[in-house]
Amino acid sequence: MTRMKTHTKEIVGLQKSGAMLFCSSDNVVAARLAEALGDVGMLVQEVPSTEALARRLGELSPKAVFLDFTLQADEPGKLLRSADLARLLARVAPTVPRIAVGMLAQPQGTLAAMRAGLTEFVDPFSSPDEVHEVVLRLLQGTEQLDDKPTAHRSVLLLGARAGVGTSTMAVHLAGILQERLAQSAITRNGAADRPMRGPVVTGSALPLADRVGIMDLGWPVGDCQLYLNVSSEFDVVEAVRNLRRLDATLLTSALAHTDSGVSVVSLPRDMAAMREVSQPDSLLLFDRLRHHFGFLLADAGGFNHPEFVAGLARGAQQTWLVTDQSVGSLVSLAGVIKELTAQHVDLSHLRLVVNKYDERYGMTAQQIAERFGIQLVGTLPDRTLQLVVCTNQGKLLHEVSERDAYVRALQQIADMMTADFLAPNAKGNWLSGWLPGVHRRLVTPNNH
Structure with missing residues (x-):
């Protein structure tokens, strides 16, 4: 150049x-x-x-x-x-x-x-x-994309392969982030000392700038909606068809949302319908959503379309690669990084999350991060039993056990992501807290 x-x-x-x-x-x-x-x-x-x-x-x-x-x-x-x-x-x-x-x-x-x-x-x-x-x-x-200016906080969650827990992480992180945003809204409105019992407000009562959105592109289709116990016929195809009128009013009324305010739009059940959706329009949908929501998480765990995923990675503020410590996942992780490199994605925006983590499995999270040259966001302990039990009850783990090790690890990540909400006079934006060595504050001891 x-x-x-x-x-x-x-x-x-x-x-x-x-x-x-x-x-x-x-x-x-x-x-x-x-x-x-x-x-x-x-x-x-x-x-x-x-x-x-x-x-x-x-x-x-x-x-x-x-x-x-x-x-x-x-x-x-x-x-x-x-x-x-x-x-x-x-x-x-x-x-x-x-x-x-x-x-x-x-x-x-x-x-x-x-x-x-x-x-x-x-x-x-x-x-x-x-x-x-x-x-x-x-x-x-x-x-004209902006109804209300936001900081356009967005993270692409990209699983190294299907089954590493990307969708589970997405819905739990979204729920915890939503709690932070709702509390921030209460503080701004001068009601910080009001007791919090259950959901602060219903999802429809929160403006989109105080809500978390999930673009659910994971495989199998609709897992995020399933885990959140919500449903809607307004899917990605319908959203793309309505791009010109996709304003805050339509998003508030059409998207599936939880009582706490988390909104989600998923791929259609009939994936053949995606043939009528162009890649540029799908990326434009992501851009529209991130302009409206306080935080947007795009779950692309298991999504197999390198060019489209690379487009999402270029549009998101950060891309978090989610893996576990198994040989299969680490080989797949190397392949994902190679594909992103071939698609001209800036690798400095990549971060690493090691899920189902236990140092006894072999390579530590820091060794994996150094091996692939990616900064470590944090680790999530292996809590498969507890997560499955809650899912089968139609609940999320943070709603049942706020002190669980998995929940505490995500809470620490969410606290850093929302630092500018809780301390609006702090210097820099939410990305400025992601400094080398931050993983040392995030590694949570396993709780077996």
Whole structure:
């Protein structure tokens, strides 16, 4: 990747507007494009390689990406390279607006952009006002995702293989997080000393910003709904069909939710229905959900679609790889990391959770983390018997035994995830607490 330069007019004002990436080495075109954009945003001009594109998107978080489809005699393969970048962007960042930059007097560039799947085309030389209008329209469309601003806290839970306990962890963590969010809402409303007996409020009474959502993509289908003892016919396919009207009102009324406020949307029972759902629309659904909920957990344990899972990983703040200590799980974990690497996922966002943990099984959690070069979030002790008993009673373990070792381990994780809720004046966001060595505070002695 060749780093070029940043084009600005009023740097302080433009920094507030956010960066826009222009994939081009042509300084003349970049200057005209920056001039046409005016104060809409700060234009960052670079020539990213396909290998580095996903990483740079994560670093810049651009509000839009421009691709250069102008002809240059000294760059005979330029249109092909821009088309390749356009197709890669459609996979790795489907929700980021993609705009072709060309010249109306060069129809070859327009045709190449259309064949690459781009629907927006601007010419900064002949119609700079149109550049301004197109970009504003696209940005306003993405900003309408927010009914109420949240910090977009989201975690993808990705099981190394089916059966390692990803869905069980997801529903218990969601329930514990929901308790924290509900308590925070009470504190904000000046009722911190009100006694808490049972669910604080019903799920429908909490705004979505104070609720936890689960996007249940695990296999077998619907396990999260089963464990939460809820059901709804409004599944992922229905949600995608209603993307344009997927606002807070529809989410509150249509999604299955527990009394405490945890909401969940699952895959359809008839998986054949997923054939009508495109990958970009499914990723857009994830993006919509994370904009509405205080926390969004995506459970993809056992979900076998590397490109889609990689898209989720790029959209989530963190991806937690869930494994146990068995040889089969560790081999599968290596395969998952290899697939994510092949899909250009930034591995620095990966974290590790070791479930059903017992040091007597062999490799310690820290040794596993070091072996794969992933920071350890924590360990969850093997409490299979207790978890199955509660599930068979239609309960979650934290609802029955708040002091169980499994529950205590998840409570510590939830406390760190919600630190900014409980201490709003603390420096940094919820990710800033995830420092090297944090696992030492999370390893919970086994309780057999």
